[in-house]
Amino acid sequence: MAIPVLMPRQGQSVESCIMGQWYKSVGEEVSEGDLLFSYETDKASFEEEAKADGILLAAFFEEGDEVPVLTNVAVIGKEGESTDEFAPGNEGASVVKEDEPEQEKKDEESSKVIEFDVEETDEERRIRISPLAKNMAEKMGVNVQSLKGSGPRGRIIARDVEVAAQKAGEVVATPEPVQPAVKPAAPKVLQTGADFEVKSIPNIRKLIASAMHQSLQNSAQLTHHLSADARQILKLRKKYKKEYADGNVSQNVTINDLVCFAVIRALEKFPQVNTHYLGDKMKWFKKVHLGLAVDTERGLMVPALQNADDLSITGLSYQLQQLATQARNGNVNPDLLSPEAATFTVSNLGNYGVEIFTPVINLPQTAILGVCTIIPRPKQIEDGVYAFVPMIGLSLTYDHQALDGGEATRFLAEIKDQIENLSV
Numbered sequence: 001m002a003i004p005v006l007m008p009r010q011g012q013s014v015e016s017c018i019m020g021q022w023y024k025s026v027g028e029e030v031s032e033g034d035l036l037f038s039y040e041t042d043k044a045s046f047e048e049e050a051k052a053d054g055i056l057l058a059a060f061f062e063e064g065d066e067v068p069v070l071t072n073v074a075v076i077g078k079e080g081e082s083t084d085e086f087a088p089g090n091e092g093a094s095v096v097k098e099d100e101p102e103q104e105k106k107d108e109e110s111s112k113v114i115e116f117d118v119e120e121t122d123e124e125r126r127i128r129i130s131p132l133a134k135n136m137a138e139k140m141g142v143n144v145q146s147l148k149g150s151g152p153r154g155r156i157i158a159r160d161v162e163v164a165a166q167k168a169g170e171v172v173a174t175p176e177p178v179q180p181a182v183k184p185a186a187p188k189v190l191q192t193g194a195d196f197e198v199k200s201i202p203n204i205r206k207l208i209a210s211a212m213h214q215s216l217q218n219s220a221q222l223t224h225h226l227s228a229d230a231r232q233i234l235k236l237r238k239k240y241k242k243e244y245a246d247g248n249v250s251q252n253v254t255i256n257d258l259v260c261f262a263v264i265r266a267l268e269k270f271p272q273v274n275t276h277y278l279g280d281k282m283k284w285f286k287k288v289h290l291g292l293a294v295d296t297e298r299g300l301m302v303p304a305l306q307n308a309d310d311l312s313i314t315g316l317s318y319q320l321q322q323l324a325t326q327a328r329n330g331n332v333n334p335d336l337l338s339p340e341a342a343t344f345t346v347s348n349l350g351n352y353g354v355e356i357f358t359p360v361i362n363l364p365q366t367a368i369l370g371v372c373t374i375i376p377r378p379k380q381i382e383d384g385v386y387a388f389v390p391m392i393g394l395s396l397t398y399d400h401q402a403l404d405g406g407e408a409t410r411f412l413a414e415i416k417d418q419i420e421n422l423s424v
Contacts, residue, residue, distance in 0.1 A: 002077030003052055004086045005036060009069040014041050014334045018203045019065045019073070024056045030076060037073070040203055041337075045298065045330040052076050058083040064203075129156040130310065140165045157310045204299040211339070215363050219277070220400040223358045223370075224408060227391040228416040230374045233258045234390060236422060240313075249314055256348045257317040259371050259392070262418035264288050264309050264316075267344055270411040274343045276364040277402035283364075291342030291362060292320055294327040301327040302362055304342035313424040339363060346371060350392070359397050366402040369415065370395035392419065 007017055020038030024030050030050045038047045054076040061073050075083040129137075129144055133156050137144045142164045149156035191198035201209075215221075233255060240253035251257075267274045267288050276283040290308040294301045303323045311319060326332035335341060339362045347359045348371040359370040372393025379389040394415060398408045 002054075002057060002075050002081040002083060002086070004072040005048070005051070005074040005076060007039065007067045007069050007071050007073050008046070008048060010041050010046060010334050014069060016066050016068045017041055019061045019063055019067055020045065021063060022059060024050075026056050026059050028056050030054060030056055039067070041334045050076060055079050057081060058086070060088055064200075127156070128154060130158065130307070133158045133161050133310075136161045136315075158307075158315050159310060159312050162312050162315050202298070208299055211362075212360050215360050219361060219363060221361055221397055222400050222405070222408075223395055223397040224405075224412055225356055226394050226396075226412050226416055227377065228394060228419040229379070230390040230392040230419070232420055232422050233262075233392070234374070236424065251314040251317040251321075253313055253317045255350070255374075255392075256346075256371065257313065257320060258422060258424075259348070259419065260290060260292070260308075260320065260346055261313050261316055261424060262422050263344070263346055263369060263415055264290065265418050266411060266414040268309060269414055270407070272407060273367050273398070273403065273411050275366045275402065276340070276343070277366050277399050278364060282366075282402065285343045287343075289341060289343045291345030291365070291368075292323055293345060293347035293359075294324045296328045296330075298330065301332070301337060302339070302342065302345055303327050303332050303336045304338075306336075306341070339365065344368070350374065356393055357395055359395060361397055361399055363399075367396060367398035367408070367411075370397070 010017070018040040020040055022037045023035045024037075030036065031053050032050055034050045036048050036050050036056070038045060040046075055078065056074060057077050057079075058075045059073070061067050067073060071088050072086045075086050077083075127144055128149060134144070136142075136158055137147075137156075140161060142161050144156060144161075147156050147160050147164055148154070150160050187199040187202060189197050189199055236258055237253065237255050240249060240251075243249040244252040271284060274285050274288055276285075287307050288309040290305045291302045292305065294303065303326070305316075305319050305323055308316060308319070323332065323336070327337075342362065342365060344365060345359075345362050345368040347368060349357060350371050350373040353373050355372055355375060357370050357372065359368045361368050372395060374390050374392045376388040377391040378386050379391070381387050381389070394412060396408060396412045396415075403411075
């Protein structure tokens with residue numbers, strides 16, 4: 001019996017995918033597990049395997065076509081079987097309703113908690129734990145029954161799990177191996193001349209271009225630049241680097257991790273920046289969902305770290321590392337790439353030696369911080385005494401529709417203060 005091959009759904013926010021390369025041709029024999037085709041969401045690439053043995057009887061789309069999720073893209077069956085009933089748009093084409101298993105309905109926000117009963121001798125007590133903490137406990141092998149939560153109403157949060165793991169001598173779980181990134185298809189040559197070629201633009205570049213253009217067209221963006229004394233974060237970086245080398249901590253905490261930690265603390269003091277501007281209203285968030293700009297082979301990606309304010313510095317470092325790795329390998333959850341998933345974004349070009357730049361806001365977020373390189377600058381260290389001090393550049397772009405200049409300036413000054421006086 002012929003069976004259809006569907007365009008998978010990758011994340012609840014994904015409504016369509018771009019067809020990539022076909023690995024099998026119509027009429028070719030396929031076995032269960034064989035790669036059939038690749039496809040792209042707006043920011044990630046995936047490959048689809050055959051779910052059955054048979055002949056590839058039909059392929060309804062070509063490379064570059066935009067295909068709605070859960071649409072028939074091909075048919076596998078026995079030679080000679082009809083495929084007409086499965087063709088998209090046909091009255092007899094199969095219609096698939098997406099299942100909604102309970103695990104996909106869970107709310108990842110820390111304002112929601114997971115509750116479950118455990119038995120202690122003859123008594124029962126209820127465990128209140130955030131989804132992130134529960135996931136971390138499973139990976140680290142921490143028994144949540146023995147934990148006392150420090151969150152609201154005794155809720156167990158990620159910080160409690162980390163402390164328990166450190167006390168027990170546990171090491172943060174090594175990330176599960178990920179599949180190599182699906183390489184983006186080479187651009188097609190559309191036209192050639194004596195000294196030029198005109199090539200097609202990859203889908204991700206079209207999406208990035210559209211998002212950047214829309215951002216500048218639909219907001220009143222202004223950037224403030226300021227430098228912070230970097231001696232304290234350099235001191236902390238040196239400390240964590242040594243402790244990591246000695247095996248005393250599980251994460252090699254970076255300068256970017258420390259800056260992000262300072263930004264989170266500043267956002268907690270300036271909740272008006274931790275918002276989405278929606279034209280005639282503002283959406284205020286009780287939690288910090290931090291966007292991290294990641295440079296990948298396929299282009300810029302900005303995955304969101306949900307509930308970043310629940311994490312210690314080592315937990316933050318671990319989670320940011322995981323997000324960046326998943327983005328570069330093309331297997332990050334597409335829902336985390338939605339601009340609405342983050343409440344504020346950090347873009348760090350310091351490793352490239354950039355001294356000052358103007359980042360573009362990821363709408364509907366209200367602002368974005370650009371982090372620049374550390375360079376020595378003259379500074380008065382006491383009355384009449386000057387010295388060259390390592391200074392880190394900070395560039396805050398904000399939507400002047402949502403924030404006044406004074407608010408933005410005070411927020412940027414708070415980031416500076418947090419960096420210069422950071423204690424973790």
